Amino acid sequence: MSDLPLLGVEEEFHVVDLETRRSAPEVDALLSQLDGDEFAPELQRSLVETNTPVCATLDELRENLRRLRGTLEATASPLGLGVVAAGTVPLADMSTDAISAGARYERMQHEYQLLVSEQHICGAQVHVDVPDRDVAVQVTQRVAPYLPTLLAISASSPYWRGRDSGYASFRSMVWSRWPTAGPPGHLETAADYDRMVDELIASGTISDPGMVYFDIRPSAHLPTVELRVCDACPQVDDVVLIAGLFRALVARARADLDAGLPLPAARHELLRAASWRAARSGLEGDLVDLVGPSLVAPEVLIGALVDHLRPQLEEVGDWEQVLELSRAALGRGSAAAAQRRVYGRRGEYVDVVDALLAHTQGRRPSHEPPQTVPAAAELLAAYHPSSFDEAVSAGGTVLPHYGWMFRSLERMGPRGLAAAESALRTEQRARGVTFRVGDGEPDRLFPLDLVPRIVTSEDWSGLTAGLTQRVRALEAFIRDVYAERSIVADGVVPPAVVQDAPGLSRVGRLVPADAVRIAVAGIDLVRDRADHWLVLEDNLRVPSGIGYSVMSRRLIRSVMPDLEPPAGVVGLERVPGMLHSALLSATDVDDPGYDEVALLSAGESDSAYFEHRLLAARMGVPVVTPRQLQVSEDGVYLVGTGARRRLSALYRRIDENVLLSAKGADLRPIGRALVNAVSRGTVAMLNALGNGVADDKLVYAYVPRMVEYYLGEKVLLDNVPTYPCVDPEQRAQVLDRLDELVLKPVDGYGGQGIVIGPHAERAELAAVAEQIRAHPAGWVAQDLVELSTHPTFAEGKLEPRAVDLRAFVLQSRLGGQPHAEVLPAALSRMAPAGSMIVNSSRGGGAKDTWVLR
Structure with a gap:
C-alpha cells in the first residue's frame, strides 16, 4: 500500500445545562448557529455530532478534533450550555421523549419504543478508507478480535441514571440492546454483506442499511470501514490513539488479505464475552486475550497490540506517537476511573460533569481535593494506633493524601468492604494466587489486604537514591569478596564476618569477573516516623515479591472499582x-x-x-x-x-x-x-551463585562501611542500629540489654528464630542468652524500632497493623558496568495483630503499594 490511508472521526457529545449539569434537549438552538457540514443532530435532542474532515496524519486529526470541540463550546456557552465527550453523563433526564425531528427518528421511536428513550449515550466512530467494499468486509472480519481492546481504552461511562453501574463502559451495555449491535457475523464478501442487510430489512428488524450497528462495518455512505465500538472520549489524545491503532489494524488486515492468510477463527460468543469484559474492566481490570483464551492485564494486551502493529505504524509515521499515547493512556487509566475518583472527593455528580466539561476542552478541572479531611467516622471509630500511623494522625484525622481514599472506603462501609474481601478471595482462587509456608505444607491464598498504602513522591525520591547507592556498594562487596578481599585486608570488615558468612560459596569465585552479580535485589525497609526510613534487611539471592506486587494492583482494582488509584500513581505496566x-x-x-x-x-x-x-x-x-x-x-x-x-x-x-x-x-x-x-x-x-555472602544479618551491620569504602559517599539510608554478638564488647552489652533488643540468628530466614526482647518471656530470654554465649557469631541484636502502622481491614473493621516495605532494585550491565534502578513495584507487608513480624510464613500479609509521581 503505497498511498497513505486517510481517516476521519465522528464524535458524539452530550449537551448539558451549565447551571444544573443535567443533560439538556437544546441541540436545535445549538445547531442553528453551527455549520451543518461538520455538525449534526443525533437521535436524542440532548446529543450533537461532529464530523472531522478527511485527515492524512494523526496530528491533523488532533487539530481538527480540538477545533470542533472548541467551536461547540464557544457556541454553547452563551446559551448557558456545555458539551461533554463521554459515553454517558451521570445526570440525564429520560422521562421525556425528546427525540430529534425527522421521519427516520420518528419511525425508530415507534418501532423500538423504550430502547430509543434510553439512547442518552455517546460514541466515537473512526473511518479509514479502503479501495472497495469487498476489502471492507474482509477487514471487518480480521479486525474484529482486536476491538474489545479499543473499547477498554475508550471506556468513559461508569454512571447511568444517577448511580454507579459497576461498569467502565455502561454505554456499550445500553448499545448492545439494539438487535444488530455487537461483533460482526461471519461474512466474506460485499455480496454476503448486502444479502444480510436485505434479509434484515425484509424481516422488519431494521429499516435501512445505516441501522446495522455492528462494532465494525463497511460504512453505509462512505468508501470506508467504520469503527463503532468505542465510547466518546473526554481526552482528545485517547481518540487519536484509537484512530492510530484502528488505521494500523486496517492496514494489517489488508496485508494479511493480500498474503492470502485465512480469516481468524475466534468464536462469535467469545468475541461478545471479550467485549463484555472490556466494558466491565476498562483499563483497571484484566481483559480477554482471545489466544488461549485467558485473562491478561491491559498493559500486556495493549503493549502486545502496539508491538504487533509496529510495521504498519512505522509505514505511516505513527509508531512513536502511538507508543507514547498508549503508555500515557495506561498511566492515566480509563476515563471511567477518573470520573470515579472525582466523585469520591465529595460524592457529587456535578463535580464529575464539571471535570468532563474541562477534559473535553483539554483543561485541568479547577477543583482540588481539600487539604484536610475528617476521619471516616464509622470505619475509624475504634482505630487507635499506638505508634506513628501513615494514614491517620494522632488526633484521629485522615492525612490529606489519604482523604479521597477514605471517603471511598467510608461509602463502602464495613459491609461493602467485607463483600469486597470475599470477592478478592474468590479472584485469588480463580487465578491461583497462592504461596506455601514450607515443604509439605498446602498452598494458601496469598494474604492480601484491601486498603492500599501510599508512598509520596518525596519519600520515593529519597528511597530511590538510597537504595541504588546501597546495591552498588553490595555489588562491589561481593565482587571483592570473591577476588582480592581488599575490604578485609584494609581492616574495614573483620575477616570472620566474611569467612564465617553462611552464604559464602565456593562457586562464587567461578562467576566471570565482569558479570553483574545482583540483577534483582529485594531491600526491606521500615519507618519509625514520617521522615525516617531505615533498611531492615537485604535480600540478594532469590528475592520474591515483584509478581505479587503487580498482581496485588490488578486484584484490588478488580474487586473495588470505586477505589481507583489517582492519576499521580506510578503504573506497573x-x-x-x-x-x-x-x-x-x-x-x-x-x-x-x-x-x-x-x-x-x-x-x-x-x-x-x-x-x-x-x-x-x-x-x-x-x-x-x-x-x-x-x-x-x-x-x-x-x-x-x-x-x-x-x-x-x-x-x-x-x-x-x-x-x-x-x-x-x-x-x-x-x-x-x-x-x-x-x-x-x-x-x-x-542472580549469581554465591550472592548470599552479602545478605546475612551480620554482614548487614557493615553495609554503611561498604558505602563509604567502595563509593566514597555519605550513607543515604540508615541501618537499624545493629550489634554483632561476635564482638566481645558488643556481646556483653547485648546480654545486659536482652529485654530491650531484638535478637536475630544470622542465618535466620522468613522471621524464624527472632526474639523480640520487650515481648519475650523470661525463660525465652534465658534460652537465647545461652545460645548467644555458645555461638556468638550466629547472632546479632538490634534496637527495637516501633514500626509504622497502616489501616488494615480485618474481622469487619480497620485496625492498625505494623508494616514494612520491600523495594526492588534492578541492575543492568551498561558499558560493562552495573547500572541500578528501582522498580515502582514495591510490596508492602503487614504483620498480624499484635506482632511486628511481617513475614507471610509468620502470619503476615501484603498490601498494594501506590507510589506517587
Whole structure:
C-alpha cells in the first residue's frame, strides 16, 4: 500500500445545562448557529455530532478534533450550555421523549419504543478508507478480535441514571440492546454483506442499511470501514490513539488479505464475552486475550497490540506517537476511573460533569481535593494506633493524601468492604494466587489486604537514591569478596564476618569477573516516623515479591472499582519489561539467540511458583526446571519442550543448594555442569551463585562501611542500629540489654528464630542468652524500632497493623558496568495483630503499594 490511508472521526457529545449539569434537549438552538457540514443532530435532542474532515496524519486529526470541540463550546456557552465527550453523563433526564425531528427518528421511536428513550449515550466512530467494499468486509472480519481492546481504552461511562453501574463502559451495555449491535457475523464478501442487510430489512428488524450497528462495518455512505465500538472520549489524545491503532489494524488486515492468510477463527460468543469484559474492566481490570483464551492485564494486551502493529505504524509515521499515547493512556487509566475518583472527593455528580466539561476542552478541572479531611467516622471509630500511623494522625484525622481514599472506603462501609474481601478471595482462587509456608505444607491464598498504602513522591525520591547507592556498594562487596578481599585486608570488615558468612560459596569465585552479580535485589525497609526510613534487611539471592506486587494492583482494582488509584500513581505496566531488559543486558546482542532467556525454578514445589509463572508470562519467557536443561561444552539447552533451544541467560529463582544438587534432563547431577557453563560465559545466571555472602544479618551491620569504602559517599539510608554478638564488647552489652533488643540468628530466614526482647518471656530470654554465649557469631541484636502502622481491614473493621516495605532494585550491565534502578513495584507487608513480624510464613500479609509521581 503505497498511498497513505486517510481517516476521519465522528464524535458524539452530550449537551448539558451549565447551571444544573443535567443533560439538556437544546441541540436545535445549538445547531442553528453551527455549520451543518461538520455538525449534526443525533437521535436524542440532548446529543450533537461532529464530523472531522478527511485527515492524512494523526496530528491533523488532533487539530481538527480540538477545533470542533472548541467551536461547540464557544457556541454553547452563551446559551448557558456545555458539551461533554463521554459515553454517558451521570445526570440525564429520560422521562421525556425528546427525540430529534425527522421521519427516520420518528419511525425508530415507534418501532423500538423504550430502547430509543434510553439512547442518552455517546460514541466515537473512526473511518479509514479502503479501495472497495469487498476489502471492507474482509477487514471487518480480521479486525474484529482486536476491538474489545479499543473499547477498554475508550471506556468513559461508569454512571447511568444517577448511580454507579459497576461498569467502565455502561454505554456499550445500553448499545448492545439494539438487535444488530455487537461483533460482526461471519461474512466474506460485499455480496454476503448486502444479502444480510436485505434479509434484515425484509424481516422488519431494521429499516435501512445505516441501522446495522455492528462494532465494525463497511460504512453505509462512505468508501470506508467504520469503527463503532468505542465510547466518546473526554481526552482528545485517547481518540487519536484509537484512530492510530484502528488505521494500523486496517492496514494489517489488508496485508494479511493480500498474503492470502485465512480469516481468524475466534468464536462469535467469545468475541461478545471479550467485549463484555472490556466494558466491565476498562483499563483497571484484566481483559480477554482471545489466544488461549485467558485473562491478561491491559498493559500486556495493549503493549502486545502496539508491538504487533509496529510495521504498519512505522509505514505511516505513527509508531512513536502511538507508543507514547498508549503508555500515557495506561498511566492515566480509563476515563471511567477518573470520573470515579472525582466523585469520591465529595460524592457529587456535578463535580464529575464539571471535570468532563474541562477534559473535553483539554483543561485541568479547577477543583482540588481539600487539604484536610475528617476521619471516616464509622470505619475509624475504634482505630487507635499506638505508634506513628501513615494514614491517620494522632488526633484521629485522615492525612490529606489519604482523604479521597477514605471517603471511598467510608461509602463502602464495613459491609461493602467485607463483600469486597470475599470477592478478592474468590479472584485469588480463580487465578491461583497462592504461596506455601514450607515443604509439605498446602498452598494458601496469598494474604492480601484491601486498603492500599501510599508512598509520596518525596519519600520515593529519597528511597530511590538510597537504595541504588546501597546495591552498588553490595555489588562491589561481593565482587571483592570473591577476588582480592581488599575490604578485609584494609581492616574495614573483620575477616570472620566474611569467612564465617553462611552464604559464602565456593562457586562464587567461578562467576566471570565482569558479570553483574545482583540483577534483582529485594531491600526491606521500615519507618519509625514520617521522615525516617531505615533498611531492615537485604535480600540478594532469590528475592520474591515483584509478581505479587503487580498482581496485588490488578486484584484490588478488580474487586473495588470505586477505589481507583489517582492519576499521580506510578503504573506497573513497565515492570516486566524493565526486568526483562535487565536480564538481556547480561547477554551479547551480537550472538545468535541472545534473547533466549528463561526463568529457572524448582517448579511446583517452590513456595513462590505462582510468581515465577506470572513474571515469566509477563516477560514472554519460559519457566524451566533443572530437569528440562541439558549442558554441553557450547552452552545450556532447553529440551523436552519441542525444538531444542540454546539459552543465553537464566533468571535464577531457585535456591543455590537445591540447584547444585538437582538433576538435569539426562537424570545426572547438573549443578557442576551449570557452574562450569557460567564460568565459561556460555550462559549468564542472574542472580549469581554465591550472592548470599552479602545478605546475612551480620554482614548487614557493615553495609554503611561498604558505602563509604567502595563509593566514597555519605550513607543515604540508615541501618537499624545493629550489634554483632561476635564482638566481645558488643556481646556483653547485648546480654545486659536482652529485654530491650531484638535478637536475630544470622542465618535466620522468613522471621524464624527472632526474639523480640520487650515481648519475650523470661525463660525465652534465658534460652537465647545461652545460645548467644555458645555461638556468638550466629547472632546479632538490634534496637527495637516501633514500626509504622497502616489501616488494615480485618474481622469487619480497620485496625492498625505494623508494616514494612520491600523495594526492588534492578541492575543492568551498561558499558560493562552495573547500572541500578528501582522498580515502582514495591510490596508492602503487614504483620498480624499484635506482632511486628511481617513475614507471610509468620502470619503476615501484603498490601498494594501506590507510589506517587
